[in-house]
Amino acid sequence: MSLLVVMEILAEEDSDVCEMLGSPEFPLLSKSGDIIIGGAFSVHSQIVAINLNSFHRLNFREFRFAQTMIFAIEEINKSSSLLPNVSVGYKIFDSCGSTLPSTRAAMGLINGQERTFGNTCSGHSTVHAIVGTSESSSTLYHSLCFLIQISHFSTCACLSNRKEHPSFFRTIPSDYYQSRALAQLVKYFGWTWVGAVRSDNDYGNNGMATFIEAATKEGICVEYSEAIARTASKEQVERVVRVISRGSAKVLIAFLSYDEMDALLEAALSQNLTGLQWVGSESWITAHHLATMKYSGILYGSIGFAIKKAKIVGLQDFLLQVHPSQDPQNHILKEFWEETFGCSFQSSLQETKQCSGSERLRDIKNPFTDVSELRISNNVYKAVYAVAHAMHSMLKCGENSEAVVKHIQDVNFSLESGEKVYFDERGDPAATYQLVNWQMNSAGDIVFVVVGSYDASLQSGKEFTINGLNITWGPISVCSESCPPGFRQAMIKGKPICCFSCITCAAGEISNSTNSAECSPCPLEYWSNEDHNKCVPKVLEFLSYEETMGTLLTAFSLFGAGLTLVVSFVFCWFRHTPLVKASNSELSFFLLFSLTLCFLCSLTFIGRPTDWSCMLRHVAFGITFALCISCILTKTITVVIAFKARTPVNTVPQCLASYQRMGVVGGTFLQVLVCVVWLALAPPFPHKNTIYAAERIILECNLGSSIGFWVVLGYIGLLAVLCLILAFLARKLPDNFNEAKFITFSMLIFSAVWVTFIPAYVSSPGKFTVAVEIFAILASSFGLLFCIFQVRLHPPQNDHCNKKHE
Secondary structure (H helix, E strand, O other): OOHHHHHHHHOOOOOOOEEOOOOOOOOOEEEOOOEEEEEEEOOEEOOOOOOOOOOEEEOHHHHHHHHHHHHHHHHHHHOOOOOOOOOEEEEEEEOOOOHHHHHHHHHHHHHOOOOEEOOOOOOOOOOOEEEEOOOHHHHHHHHHOOOOEEEOOOOOHHHHOOOOOOOEEEOOOOHHHHHHHHHHHHHHOOOOEEEEEEEOOHHHHHHHHHHHHHHHHOOOEEEEEEEEOOOOOHHHHHHHHHHHHHOOOOEEEEEOOHHHHHHHHHHHHHOOOOOOEEEEOOOOOOOHHHOOHHHHHHHOOOEEEEOOOEOOOOHHHHHHOOOHHHOOOOHHHHHHHHHHHOEEOOOOOOOOEEOOOOOOHHHOOOOOOOOOOEOHHHHHHHHHHHHHHHHHHHHHHOOOHHHHHHHHHOOEEEOOOOOEEEOOOOOOOOOEEEEEEEEEOOOOOEEEEEEEEEEOOOOOOOOEEEOOOOOOOOOOOOOOOOOOOOEEEEEOOOOOOOOEEEEEOOOOEEOOOOOOOOOEEOOOOEEEOOOOOOEEEOEEEOOOOOOHHHHHHHHHHHHHHHHHHHHHHHHHHOOOOHHHHHOOHHHHHHHHHHHHHHHHHHHHHOOOOOHHHHHHHHHHHHHHHHHHHHHHHHHHHHHHHHHHOOOOHHHHHHHHHHHHHHHHHHHHHHHHHHHHHHHHHOOOEEEEEOOOOOOEEEEEEEOOOHHHHHHHHHHHHHHHHHHHHHHHHOOOOOHHHOHHHHHHHHHHHHHHHHHHHHHHHHHOOOHHHHHHHHHHHHHHHHHHHHHHHHHHHOOOOOOHHHHHHO
């Protein structure tokens, strides 16, 4: 039944007076005093009927909380510095861990034991402040009635709203922090695929909602989220266990209250639910009665955040002195004794042994007598002292009880243990937790080992710390295996964000971390390595001497230059012969010299481009070929003039000697002039070409001015065309000694090479552009060498021409 329904039952909207339903509520434990502190604890739990008087089982842990409150009050009454000459009493009610009984307890705290009372939250409270309750849902109702209360165990973040709960305080941190701490814990261990189960109340619903919100921001997905109500049937709990067992998540976030956890474990045990990593909330993570061999197969390795453990001097002795004889008329003391020792004070129950009263609590080990994990009990202790300090301050200032809230808000004191107690503006304490891991000691018992901490007051990102201890934890729980560096996540349609496939980063992109959402492109001069996890400098591509192509071209270049020198040596050796003299030896030596330079200039195109090499390669190419073609053109003109001259033959060389030199120098000078202008205005320079190939940098020589390059090439072409035309016109000269035919053939080869060069040069990529240019230089040079000088190497058999010219 919801809280609003309860309030409607208790108070009609148009009625000024309500009649109490049922009998008046009496406190379980009480003591009179000048100041009365109320208490509300879930001493009984697991309601089995709608009737509010029907309960099942005494909760030893909660009964210890109630006795801790009494212990603190007795300490205060003995104190000479805190509330001197003022007696402190108490009224402790049973909230039963449910809204309806908690409502009755609240009414008893407000109105005492009267039969009638005003509107639901009206009337003068019989207590000055309340310590409790243990459940957020019950606490919410008390707070709505504007009762001044300090809860020891209500963690719902909704209670921090000062507008709705102005008189609420607590000594336990808000779930606002615990839920976020759990999300960080799950992220730390790499669990991105988890299941969740919660109590179906304000504690579980609000806490889990905050966890899911925080987990989503951390990239964690929740496969399922199930709820268990305190009054849930066995079948309902078993259904939840089936959902958990069928899920693929190996980590279970259990945001459960004490009793719901008990019910879930019983169902899990019956269905043999094992192999899960449990992550618990502070409600059960340090519950000793769960850390038994019965549940060890299920909960071993559990981890979660707990309230800081403390020691309360004298509490254990006080608890061991609890006895029905302290108040023979008190039924709760008798019930406690009977539950503890399995006996009965009623002799009529034959199946149960008789309680003698001489039984010793010291011989019993149960949640009541166990003070090894005083965490929540310490919160009760602090809450009582906070009320006492507030009342002390109020009385000292001479103010009435209406100022209690103000003085509780302002408390700031230290316990004997040194722990400081204070509240922030929302009524919350400092949010600090211990990370507890369930481990097994040498004796085979489950122990709670502190393996880390969480402090919300620290700088963002540093709140959560893990110490160096070994942690016992279960398997990795992920929907999809992590994407290693070099891959990126790709979402799978229709599945949560934690379910993804891994796709290799594209060429030129990398990811250097696990589970990268995107791949990052490399900088312009870098490229991804084979694993796509690192950017490495791009390969610099240029035609080098070390590679096969560069070596072969170098060899051909040197071979051509060497062959030309051999021919030159032969010509020099036979320079006095009629054959050499008749071939115009001066022009021949000029031509052989220029061809040698043509072969050697190709070497400037090989190797890493530099400022000097870029300028030299194109200038050398242009000038040497201009010199070469100028020599051939002059030779062609000389041949034509020699065979068509009407003057005596022996006078022709003398007439043409000066012309030949002028022709060669003049033809070459024009090219030199063009190159000088080109170098002066826009010289070639090294350039890193990153456009043509994405994965490498082509180191090339930028022409500086394309016009300059094509003018140089065009001028060489013009000389070649003129030479071709003149040689073609002289093709019908006498066959015995006709160089014109060989010049014509050489020019045809030369033109064919360079005409083919143009499209090949434009379309060739990277270093192949340079290789094409070198090939054109070598091919044309070899063509000129073999075509022009083969006649010298193979003289005609008929020497008629020789005799004629002699």
